[in-house]
Structure formats: structure tokens, C-alpha cells
Amino acid sequence: MKKKRIGKASRICYVILSYLSPRLNTILLFLKKFGRLPELKNPVTLNEKLLKLKLEDYGTNELVRQCADKYRVRDYVKNCGLENCLNKLWAAYDRPEDIDWESLPESFAMKWNFGCGYNVICRNKEELDIREAEQKLRKWGREPFWAYFSELQYRGVPKKIIVEEYIGGKEGTPPEDYKFYCFHGSAYCVMLCVGREEGWPKFYFFDREFRLMRINRDSAQAPEGFSLPKPEGIEEAFGIADRLSRGFPFVRVDLYLTERGARFGEMTFTPAAALDNKRLPETDLLFGSLM
Numbered sequence: 001m002k003k004k005r006i007g008k009a010s011r012i013c014y015v016i017l018s019y020l021s022p023r024l025n026t027i028l029l030f031l032k033k034f035g036r037l038p039e040l041k042n043p044v045t046l047n048e049k050l051l052k053l054k055l056e057d058y059g060t061n062e063l064v065r066q067c068a069d070k071y072r073v074r075d076y077v078k079n080c081g082l083e084n085c086l087n088k089l090w091a092a093y094d095r096p097e098d099i100d101w102e103s104l105p106e107s108f109a110m111k112w113n114f115g116c117g118y119n120v121i122c123r124n125k126e127e128l129d130i131r132e133a134e135q136k137l138r139k140w141g142r143e144p145f146w147a148y149f150s151e152l153q154y155r156g157v158p159k160k161i162i163v164e165e166y167i168g169g170k171e172g173t174p175p176e177d178y179k180f181y182c183f184h185g186s187a188y189c190v191m192l193c194v195g196r197e198e199g200w201p202k203f204y205f206f207d208r209e210f211r212l213m214r215i216n217r218d219s220a221q222a223p224e225g226f227s228l229p230k231p232e233g234i235e236e237a238f239g240i241a242d243r244l245s246r247g248f249p250f251v252r253v254d255l256y257l258t259e260r261g262a263r264f265g266e267m268t269f270t271p272a273a274a275l276d277n278k279r280l281p282e283t284d285l286l287f288g289s290l291m
Contacts, residue, residue: 018147023055025150033275046287050274059152067267068153071113071160077264080243085264088165096137101130107166114157115145149273167258175256182245183290187238208238215283237262249291
């Protein structure tokens with residue numbers, strides 16, 4: 001789930017405050033989002049438990065920091081015996097100026113290894129505006145992404161631009177993105193976004209049997225009898241998410257289901273910066289209890 005952009009002036013304030021006091025910045029962000037102070041001493045909701053972990057563990061937990069890094073996480077996936085789930089890595093660069101555009105294939109997915117939304121999707125290199133792509137990459141590379149929401153797992157990550165195989169459809173459609181909510185090595189449920197390309201995205205949760213779980217607003221408001229076809233390979237994907245999440249009290253594992261099987265996307269330790277107010281309050285408590 002992509003984080004909502006915040007205004008430029010607010011962004012600057014949050015960045016400055018993050019450098020001064022990540023804890024105070026977190027408290028103010030939570031207060032603005034929920035209208036109350038977070039419980040960080042004895043948290044019970046998923047949001048608050050993740051905020052406590054973010055402040056007290058994630059900044060120094062080397063495994064979390066590795067897995068939050070979209071480049072270094074590849075080694076973790078390999079060590080879990082799941083190398084076959086990784087997209088082909090075409091190249092990795094330190095700076096936009098280092099990119100050898102001539103050597104890249106006709107289609108690819110390019111992204112910075114920290115944060116979210118810093119992607120250049122190229123379906124046809126002949127149609128790619130390379131100058132514009134480089135300008136975007138430079139701008140994104142200068143952003144202190146970690147500081148917007150004090151997500152300490154991203155702080156100090158050695159920045160890399162990675163270029164991976166494009167795994168979208170032949171007509172240029174993006175692959176289906178499945179987000180698995182995992183607790184202590186078990187994927188409890190999966191979230192799927194539908195309607196994004198048409199401009200009306202809705203997010204639905206499903207259990208391991210791919211039955212609708214009415215635990216967020218879109219799922220709760222779905223009509224009686226609502227369902228989606230059970231995707232081919234979803235059992236395999238749940239198993240992959242289980243293996244990747246072992247050893248973590250919580251992590252969201254993002255996978256793509258393609259014609260060639262499940263492909264790894266990323267591992268997210270603070271979905272929506274652990275400020276998710278679209279989750280139903282009772283679900284936030286349920287997920288918190290699973291930690």
C-alpha cells in the first residue's frame with residue numbers, strides 16, 4: 001500500500017524532527033493521524049507495536065535492515081532456499097550517472113533500494129525518456145525517505161539503483177501484487193488490490209483458503225457473497241511467505257504471481273509507516289494479539 005504523500009512544508013518539519021527526536025516525531029504523526037497519543041510502553045495494536053519496534057529495535061537490527069533493503073534482501077531470500085523466486089537482476093548502480101542504458105534490455109524495472117514509490121518501469125526502451133528518468137532518480141536519491149516517518153530501518157542504508165527483469169503482462173499490464181501479513185513465520189492472510197489500473201483501487205483481505213475476511217473497510221463493505229477467483233499458485237505463495245517471515249514477530253511479504261510462478265517483491269516491516277488508519281480498530285487489535 002503506497003504511503004500518502006505529505007505536503008512539502010510538513011515534510012521538512014518531519015524530517016528535521018526525525019533527526020532531532022524520532023520518538024517525538026512518531027508521537028506527533030500518530031496524534032495527527034488518530035487524534036490521540038500512541039501507547040508505546042505497553043502497546044496492544046499492530047500499529048503501536050510496530051512503532052515501538054521501529055523506535056527500539058529496527059534501527060540497529062541488522063537482519064531487519066538487510067531485509068528492508070531491496071538490494072541486500074536478495075541474499076536473504078537466497079539463504080532461505082528461495083532463489084528461484086527472485087527476479088533476474090540485470091544490474092546495480094550507485095548513482096544515476098553510472099547507468100549504462102545501452103546494456104540494459106528492452107524492458108526492465110528500475111528502482112532505488114530504499115523506501116517506496118521510487119520506480120521506473122520500462123516496457124519499451126525505445127519509448128523511454130532517459131533524461132527524464134535520470135532526473136527522477138536523482139531527485140528520489142536525494143530524499144531522506146527514512147526521516148519522513150522516522151522509519152529507522154531505512155536510515156543509513158547504502159543507496160543502490162537496481163535493475164530487474166520486467167515481469168508484467170505482454171500487453172504492458174503490471175503483475176498482480178499479493179501482500180502477505182505474517183506473524184512469527186506464518187502468513188495469516190493476504191491482501192490484494194483490485195481496480196488500481198481503472199482508477200478505483202479497493203483492498204481485500206483473504207485467508208489461506210482464499211475466503212474473504214471482512215477486516216478492513218473495503219472488505220467489510222463488499223456485498224454479500226463477494227469473492228474473487230482463487231489464484232493459481234496461491235498455496236505456494238503462502239508457503240514462500242511463511243519461510244521468509246521466520247524469526248520476525250511481524251513482516252509483510254509482497255509477492256507477485258506470474259505465469260512462471262511466484263516472484264519476490266519486497267519485505268515491509270512498517271506498512272503505511274505503522275500509521276494505518278484504514279484498518280478497522282478491531283483488526284488492529286487482532287493483528288496486535290498475533291504478535
